[in-house]
Amino acid sequence: MEQQRLDAFQVIADPSRRQILYLLSKDSLTINALAENFDMSRPAVSKHIKVLQTSGFISIEDVGRERYCSLQQDGFKDLQKWLEYYDAFWANKLQKLGNLLNEKAKKE
Amino acid sequence: MAKIIQHQIFYPNPVTDVWEYLTVSELIAQWLMPTDFKPVVGHEFQFKPGCMDGCDFDGTFYCKVLEVTPYKTLSYSWNFKSLSGKLNTSVVNWTLTEKDNGTELLLVHRGFEGExxxxxxxxxxxxxxxxxxxxxxxxxxxxxxxxxx
Structure with missing residues (x-):
């Protein structure tokens, strides 16, 4: 099966995948338990789970005969990186703007 | 970590000066980046900071003016593409408030899918x-x- 590598934003742009992450934010769940929360077919749920796993948002561990899904931090790091980047970016740019405006104020 | 990107700064300048620096492309270039910005709703413009280490980014911010209320508010979309070509959206909002000795400038950058x-x-x-x-x-x-x- 072709598994396209999605970026973090694309991964969580899908409402079903967001729902899976919300469910897992409360507790680790088996794939079956997760699937019970959705109207879609079990393979469809599995596909979303696969996307989340591939992109590092969740990990899957075999415990006995069950497969448990848990949140994993790697996937969230891309999002965090962007937010941190923009935060620092704007702080820096606004400082520059302040310097320019200060010079302007002095001249007048 | 940042929960929302928001910066509020006071500048000891009249609101008209601050507005100019937000809306005149030659002035924007001095503190932000070179751009073909125009304060006209619907105008599409770009910033090109180039690629950044560690970020899945094609090097260009694709923007469109959404709202212009002279000396008060300005907002534009701020979209960026991953290297695979998929578009991510966000919105930059500027709010200017006239104060006794200057201008309070509020920047809110939000609307990321991830938010x-x-x-x-x-x-x-x-x-x-x-x-x-x-x-x-x-x-x-x-x-x-x-x-x-």
Whole structure:
């Protein structure tokens, strides 16, 4: 099966995948338990789970005969990186703007 | 980590000066980046900071003016593409407030797809270790130690 590598934003742009992450934010769940929360077919749920796993948002561990899904931090790091980047970016740019405006104020 | 990108700064300049620096492309270039911005709703413009280390980014911000209320508010979309060509959206809002001795400038950059997931990021800080520990209890002791570290 072709598994396209999605970026973090694309991964969580899908409402079903967001729902899976919300469910897992409360507790680790088996794939079956997760699937019970959705109207879609079990393979469809599995596909979303696969996307989340591939992109590092969740990990899957075999415990006995069950497969448990848990949140994993790697996937969230891309999002965090962007937010941190923009935060620092704007702080820096606004400082520059302040310097320019200060010079302007002095001249007048 | 940043929950929302928001900066509020006071400048000892009249609101007209601050507005000029936000809306005249030659002035924007002096503090932000070179751009073909025009303060006209619907106008499309770009910033090209180039590629950045560690970010999945094609080097260009694709923007469109959404709102212009002279000397008060300005907003534009701020979209960026990953190297695979998929578009991510966000919005930059500027609000100017006239004060006695200057201008208060508020910047809010939001509307990222990921933003809806922020409650989960927050849950994860304490929650993540807990979930991992719980799962690890069923696995071997080495994994439990790692998850607790």
């Amino acid at each position: 809806q997931m922020l409650p989960i990021f927050n849950l994860m800080n304490p929650g993540w270790a807990h979930h991992m520990t719980k799962l690890s209890e069923a696995l071997n002791p080495e994994t439990s130690l790692t998850a607790n570290a």
